[in-house]
Structures are given as structure tokens and as C-alpha cells.
Amino acid sequence: MKRRLLISLTSLCMTILLPHGYASGADLAYISNEKDNTLSVIDLNSFDVVNTISVGLRPRGITFSHDQKQLYICASDSDSIQVMDIASLQVISDLPSGEDPEQFALHPNGQHLYIANEDSAVVTVVDTQSREVIAQVDVGIEPEGIAVSPDGKWAVNTSETTNMLHWIDTSTFTLVDNTLVGQRPRHVEFSDDGKILWASSEIGGTVTVVDVASRKPMKIIDFKIPGVHRDRIQPVGIKLTKDGRYAFVALGPANHIAVIDRTTYEVESYLLVGRRVWHMAFAKDQQLLLTTNGVSGDVSVIDIEDLEVIKSIKVGRYPWGVAVSQK
Amino acid sequence: MRMSAYINGFRGVLLRELLRFIHQRSRLLASLVRPLLWLVVFAAGFRAALGIAIIPPYETYITYEVYIVPGLVGIIVLFNAMQSSLSMVYDREMGSMRVLLTSPLPRAYLLICKLLSGALTSLFQVFGFLLIARLFNVNPPLFGYLWVLPATLLGALMLGALGLLLSSLIRQLENFAGVMNFVVFPMFFLSSALYPLWKMREANELIYYICAANPFTHAVELIRFALYAQFNAQAFWITTITALILTGTAIISYDPGRGLLQRKR
Numbered sequence: 161m162k163r164r165l166l167i168s169l170t171s172l173c174m175t176i177l178l179p180h181g182y183a184s185g186a187d188l189a190y191i192s193n194e195k196d197n198t199l200s201v202i203d204l205n206s207f208d209v210v211n212t213i214s215v216g217l218r219p220r221g222i223t224f225s226h227d228q229k230q231l232y233i234c235a236s237d238s239d240s241i242q243v244m245d246i247a248s249l250q251v252i253s254d255l256p257s258g259e260d261p262e263q264f265a266l267h268p269n270g271q272h273l274y275i276a277n278e279d280s281a282v283v284t285v286v287d288t289q290s291r292e293v294i295a296q297v298d299v300g301i302e303p304e305g306i307a308v309s310p311d312g313k314w315a316v317n318t319s320e321t322t323n324m325l326h327w328i329d330t331s332t333f334t335l336v337d338n339t340l341v342g343q344r345p346r347h348v349e350f351s352d353d354g355k356i357l358w359a360s361s362e363i364g365g366t367v368t369v370v371d372v373a374s375r376k377p378m379k380i381i382d383f384k385i386p387g388v389h390r391d392r393i394q395p396v397g398i399k400l401t402k403d404g405r406y407a408f409v410a411l412g413p414a415n416h417i418a419v420i421d422r423t424t425y426e427v428e429s430y431l432l433v434g435r436r437v438w439h440m441a442f443a444k445d446q447q448l449l450l451t452t453n454g455v456s457g458d459v460s461v462i463d464i465e466d467l468e469v470i471k472s473i474k475v476g477r478y479p480w481g482v483a484v485s486q487k
Numbered sequence: 488m489r490m491s492a493y494i495n496g497f498r499g500v501l502l503r504e505l506l507r508f509i510h511q512r513s514r515l516l517a518s519l520v521r522p523l524l525w526l527v528v529f530a531a532g533f534r535a536a537l538g539i540a541i542i543p544p545y546e547t548y549i550t551y552e553v554y555i556v557p558g559l560v561g562i563i564v565l566f567n568a569m570q571s572s573l574s575m576v577y578d579r580e581m582g583s584m585r586v587l588l589t590s591p592l593p594r595a596y597l598l599i600c601k602l603l604s605g606a607l608t609s610l611f612q613v614f615g616f617l618l619i620a621r622l623f624n625v626n627p628p629l630f631g632y633l634w635v636l637p638a639t640l641l642g643a644l645m646l647g648a649l650g651l652l653l654s655s656l657i658r659q660l661e662n663f664a665g666v667m668n669f670v671v672f673p674m675f676f677l678s679s680a681l682y683p684l685w686k687m688r689e690a691n692e693l694i695y696y697i698c699a700a701n702p703f704t705h706a707v708e709l710i711r712f713a714l715y716a717q718f719n720a721q722a723f724w725i726t727t728i729t730a731l732i733l734t735g736t737a738i739i740s741y742d743p744g745r746g747l748l749q750r751k752r
Contacts, residue, residue, distance in 0.1 A: 387531075415548070432548050460547055468626075472547040 187443055189450055189484045190231060191459055192219035193476025199233070199244075200459075200475035202450075204443050204484070207461065207471050213249055216242050221263040222481040225288070226270040231483060232288075234261040234275070241275065241286065246485065256293050258284035263305055263347075267330065268312040274328075276303040276317055283317050283326075285333060295333035299326040305347035309372065310354040318345035318359060325359055327375060337375050341368040347439075349398040358407060360395035367395050367409055369425065379425050381409075388414045397439040401446055401464065408449055408462075410437040417451060419467055431469050433460035441482040452479040496592045497600045504604035507574065508611075518566065518612045519619070522559035526623060530555050542683055544715040556617070556625045557711035558680025560635070561703060563616055564609045564643045569671055571605035572650030576657050595738045602651060602734065606643035613639050617714075630716040638713035642706035645726050648733035655740035678704040679711075702729040 187204040197219060201211035216235025219242075223232050231244040234257070241255040241264065258277040261284075265274045272294070275284045283303055285295040300319025308315045308330065315328040323345060327337040342364025349358045350372070357370040369379040383393045394412035400422070401407075407420040415437060416430040434453025437460070441450050449462040453472070459479060461471045508515065530552045541547060578584035587597060617625075617632065627635075653666055675681075677694065678701050688695040698704055702725060709722035 432550060434548060458541075469547045472541055 187484060187486050189441065189443060189459070189482055190222060191452060191475050191479045192222045192233065192481040193457075194218055194220060194454070194478040194480040196476035196478075198476050199231075200479070202459065202473055202475070204448070207473055209473065209475060211249070212476065213244075215244070215251060216240060216254075220480045221261070222483045223264065223266055224483050224485060226266070228485050231485075232264065232266070232273060234264060234481075236260050236262055236278075241273065243288075253291065255286050255288065255291050256284075257286065258282060258293070258296065262303075265306045265308045265315065267308050267315075268310065272330070274306050274308060274315045274317075274330075276306045278302055278304060278320075281319070283315070283328060285315075297326075297328050297333055297335055299328075299335065300324050300338075305345060305359070307348040307350050307357070309350050309357075310352060313354075314372070316348050316350075316357060318348055320344045320346065320362075323361075323364075325357070325370065325375075339370055339375050339377065341370075341377065342366040342380070346396045347398050349400055351400055351404075352402050358398045358400065360398055360409060362394045362396055362412065365390060365393045365395065367398065367407075367420075381420060381425055381427070383409075383411060383414075383418055383427060383430075385411075385414055385416055385430050388416070397437070397451075399440045399442060399449060401442075403446075406464070408440060410440055410451060412436055412438060413455075415453075417449075417462065429467055431462060431467065433462075433469055434458045434472055439481055441484050443484040443486075445486075450482050450484065452482050454478045454480065492592065493596065496590060496597065497603070500587075500597065500600040501604040501607065504571070504601070504608055508608045514570065515612075518563060519615055521566065522563055522616050523619060525559050525562070526552060526555060526620060526625075540683075540685065542685070544712045544717040544719075550624070552620075552623055553625050554683070555681060556620050557714055558678070558707050559620075560613050560616065560639060560710050560714075561642065561678070561680050561707040562675055563612050564606075564639060564706070565646050565671060565675060565703065567609040567612060568605060568643065568646035568650040569653075569666060571601070571608075571647060572654035572666075573663055575601070575651065575654035576659070576663060579654075580659070594741060598651060598738055598741055599734070602644055602647045605647045605650075606640050609643040610636065610639060627714045628716055631714040634713040634716050634718075635710060638709045641723070641726050641730065642710055645702060645706055645730035645733060648730055648737050651737040652733055652740055655737060674701060674703045677701050678707055680704075680707045702726065705729075 189202040191200040197217055199213045199215055200209050203210045215233055217237035219233050220236050221234040229246055233242040235242050239259055241257040242251045243253045245252045257275050260279040261275045262278045263276050271288055273286045273288055277284055281301050283297045283299050287294050299317050300322025302320035303317050304320050305318035315330050317326045323343055325339040326335050329336050341359050342361025344363040345359050346362045347360045355372050357372050359368045367381040368377045371378045393414045395409050396412050397410035399408045407422050409418040413436050415435050418430055419428045421428045433451050434456035436455040437451045437453045439452050451460045457477050458472045458474045460469050463470050533551050677698050687698050705722040705725040708719050709726050712719040
């Protein structure tokens with residue numbers, strides 16, 4: 161009895177001491193502010209901005225090295241990928257990137273970075289160790305979204321004007337197939353088992369679910385928010401939970417995140433966030449989802465269990481990318 | 488006089504108020520339907536009109552439905568207070584007030600009993616409404632439901648005192664329509680119940696100052712913060728001081744020797 165009481169008291173104290181009740185750990189979120197040329201660092205325990213770091217011009221896509229010791233930053237207007245050392249928070253080197261890098265994806269080998277060069281219609285592959293460009297693959301016009309399959313076999317790039325997904329074989333660095341999707345594809349995301357690829361179409365207002373084996377669309381998901389005009393529903397960012405339950409889609413100027421049930425492909429709910437939401441990242445072992453709201457200049461925090469927006473945190477001007485480190 | 492006499496007196500007034508509330512089914516229904524109409528119809532139409540800004544106590548972006556709920560709690564309390572004061576005028580016309588006032592208990596005590604009874608009746612309506620509001624995705628934290636109790640009670644006391652004061656000034660039931668036109672509606676519309684004050688300021692600076700000076704605004708803000716388990720000290724003090732002043736004035740007003748009504752005659 162005493163022991164049970166002690167356990168209850170300890171858990172009560174933990175609940176009081178940990179302000180949000182989520183798993184502890186010094187998790188930090190890094191947000192790229194496109195118009196401020198900075199990164200905002202958010203402490204995910206207090207939800208405060210604890211640091212603002214100057215980086216290259218127009219930072220957009222950001223991602224961590226697999227050991228989380230380095231952060232790669234697409235400095236679009238500096239035409240380079242900057243490498244930031246997380247321990248010192250200093251930019252320690254630049255990687256060659258081709259023109260106007262916007263989004264990139266790190267191959268599971270942790271070495272090859274696949275970069276979409278928006279202005280020059282190519283995908284550049286850079287070796288992060290030797291800091292050399294090892295391949296450039298011609299793709300459609302205005303390449304933007306990019307993802308590498310979990311088995312490392314495929315790099316898939318979206319081209320905004322050609323309206324296609326381009327399938328690049330990573331062993332030969334050649335384009336082997338294209339899949340036509342809705343207008344202005346912006347982002348692609350593989351499921352954890354690598355069997356399904358999700359692609360958002362910004363102007364088309366849809367998300368296409370593609371079977372990776374056949375590279376053919378298997379489902380097109382539409383969105384409808386009461387009181388929001390259809391034209392404002394512009395899907396961009398996609399995040400898939402590792403338990404296979406939800407897909408989250410950022411709907412741009414509709415200011416909502418769609419929550420999709422991945423077993424039925426039906427939209428379960430829409431969550432109100434800040435203005436023009438584009439990209440997202442999971443935090444706290446997928447208990448939280450962070451969204452970057454460009455126009456309102458803030459980051460909204462979603463509790464995934466409750467499907468509830470719990471906080472919006474002011475960051476710099478036009479937040480774009482988000483990456484989360486867990487210490 | 489013994490303590491039990493005071494308790495008996497309070498019980499009598501409270502039971503009468505509750506009985507009246509329960510027996511008047513249409514009043515019970517109206518007290519829920521009115522705010523629900525605002526929530527379902529009005530708020531749906533104005534969904535996009537609120538604009539984008541995060542204001543305390545909210546931590547993130549909210550829909551208009553979420554914003555309007557504390558204001559609708561305010562209107563439930565406001566209407567209830569006015570109904571309660573209307574019943575005072577009715578009691579006076581029907582003669583049952585004489586029975587109450589001939590009690591040996593001090594008049595001020597009886598009036599405070601009446602105020603408290605009215606305020607407690609409002610709590611039932613407010614909780615009924617807040618539970619229904621959950622169906623419309625207005626889900627404040629659970630602690631909020633606890634904190635909203637004292638906040639609503641204080642707001643209800645302030646508005647009840649206003650109603651009591653008005654009832655002492657109105658001699659006939661027919662004059663009560665004027666109260667609705669000149670007190671209830673301006674008080675409701677010129678407050679933060681329907682729109683945040685910053686939005687009012689964008690439209691008209693003068694209206695903003697009137698809204699900011701309206702004690703109903705502060706009662707609503709006190710309820711709004713409490714519903715999100717936060718405390719708004721400014722709203723608390725303004726509501727408390729206004730409640731005390733109005734109660735004092737109402738007690739004086741009901742004193743046949745010094746009453747405001749007496750002086751008018």
C-alpha cells in the first residue's frame with residue numbers, strides 16, 4: 161500500500177515538474193527563417209525560443225546528419241548548402257549545391273545528399289564527406305520536393321511545373337521513370353516500410369498516394385474545410401507517423417493541418433494553425449508535431465495523441481523548414 | 488437572531504429561486520437555446536471575420552466558436568440576472584415581496600440572499616451550456632471547468648446586483664422592455680463578448696474605450712481566463728469592486744427610508 165502511494169506521489173510530482181507531460185530530454189527544434197536569414201532554436205520543454213543564429217541567405221530546407229552533430233542548411237540565395245556544427249552553433253563549411261537549393265534529402269548511407277535545384281532543373285548529388293558533387297540528374301522544370309526511400313534504392317523528386325514525380329535510381333544516378341500527379345507537386349514522403357510514397361500537389365489541392373513497386377498512383381485524397389475556399393487549400397508538407405496511423409498534410413494558406421487516417425485514406429480532422437503552413441517535423445518521439453507558418457511567422461505545436469494544437473510560438477520572418485534534435 | 492434563522496432565510500430564498508427556475512421550463516430552455524443559437528448560427532457565419540492574432544489566455548490560433556463561448560457564458564449570466572430582477576418587480580406588483588421583506592431578518596441580508604440565489608441558478612445554466620459547447624469542439628482544459636465556477640459566480644453577483652438596483656428603480660413590469668433595450672443589449676454588444684477589444688479598436692477608438700470601461704467586458708474576461716485555468720487580476724478587481732458598489736447601492740435603494748425610489752417620489 162505504502163509503495164503504491166509512493167509511486168502515485170512520484171508520478172504526480174513528475175507530472176507537475178514536467179510542464180507538458182511529454183517525455184523529458186533536451187529536445188531542440190531548429191527553424192529556418194527564410195526572410196531573416198536566421199535559424200530560431202526552440203526549447204521543446206519550455207516552448208521558448210532560446211537562440212537565434214545568423215546563417216546564409218534565404219535558408220529553406222534543413223536536415224540533420226544521422227549522428228545529429230551537424231545540421232545541413234539550404235541557403236538558397238547563397239547557392240550553397242551550409243554545414244553547421246551543433247556543438248558550437250557555427251557554420252563550419254559549405255557544400256557545393258548547384259543553383260538555388262531548396263529542399264534536400266539525406267541518403268540512408270548518411271553520406272549522399274540529394275538536392276533539388278529549383279532554378280536549373282537538376283537534382284544534384286553531393287558527397288558530404290569529400291564535399292564534391294558526384295552526380296547531376298536532369299529532371300523536370302522547377303524541382304522542389306525530394307525524398308530517398310528507406311532502403312536507399314530510390315530518390316524521388318517533384319517538379320513543380322512539369323507536375324511529375326521523377327524516380328532516380330541511386331545506384332546509377334539515372335532517371336528511370338516519371339509519375340504524373342496533380343498540379344504543382346511540392347513535397348514527397350516515403351512510408352517507413354518504403355512501400356508507399358505520398359506526394360502533395362499545391363495547385364491541384366490534392367495528395368497522391370503512390371505504390372512504390374508499380375510507381376502508379378493508388379489513391380488521390382481531396383480536402384474540404386468548411387468556410388475555407390477551395391483555392392486556398394494548397395497541400396505542401398507531409399509527415400507520416402511511424403505507427404502507420406496518421407498522415408499529416410500542411411494545407412498552406414488554408415491555415416490548417418489535415419489529419420488523414422492511413423488505413424482508410426479519409427481525412428479525420430483539420431487542425432487550425434498559423435497562416436500559410438508549409439513544413440512539419442515530429443518531436444518528442446512523435447508525441448508532438450511542429451509546423452512552420454510562414455506568413456504569421458510562428459511555429460504551431462500539435463499534440464498528436466489528442467490531435468490538438470497546444471501552442472503557437474513566434475519565431476523569425478517567414479519560417480520555412482524545421483528539424484528536431486534529441487539529446 | 489440565531490444563525491439558524493439566517494440559514495433558513497437563505498434556504499427559503501434559494502429554494503424559491505430554484506423552484507421558479509425549474510418550473511419555468513421555457514425559461515430554462517431559452518437560457519440554453521439563446522447562447523446555442525449564437526454559437527451555432529452566428530459564430531459559423533463569422534468564422535472568418537475574427538482575423539488572425541493570438542491573444543491571452545489563448546496559446547494558439549482559435550476558431551470564432553472558441554472565442555465567443557466565454558462571452559456567451561456572460562450573456563447567460565446577464566440574462567439570468569435581468570430575469571431575476573424582473574421577478575423582483577413582479578413580486579412587488581403581486582405582493583409576495585412584502586412577505587419577504589416583512590421577515591425579521593435584516594433587509595440587506597435578504598437582498599444578498601436573493602443575489603446569491605440568482606447567481607447560483609446561473610451556474611447550472613452555464614455548466615449545461617459549457618457541456619453542450621464541447622460538442623462544437625470548444626474543449627477548454629478540465630481545470631478550467633473548476634476555475635470558471637468562482638469566476639462565473641463573481642460575474643453573476645455583479646450583474647445580479649445591477650439587476651437588483653434596476654428593479655428598485657422600476658415600478659411597473661411594463662417598463663422592463665426599456666431595460667432590455669438600454670441596459671442588456673448595449674452592455675452585451677459594447678463588450679469583449681463578441682469581438683476582441685483590439686478588433687474594436689481597429690474599427691473605432693471611441694467604441695473601444697466604451698468597451699474597455701464596460702464592467703461586463705471585465706466579467707467576461709475574468710470568465711475567459713478562468714476557463715483556461717488562468718487568472719486575470721485586473722478583470723477580477725474591476726468585477727469585484729463594481730459588484731460591491733452595485734450591491735451597496737441596491738441595498739440603499741431598497742431601504743424605504745433612504746431608497747432612491749423614495750427620493751424620486
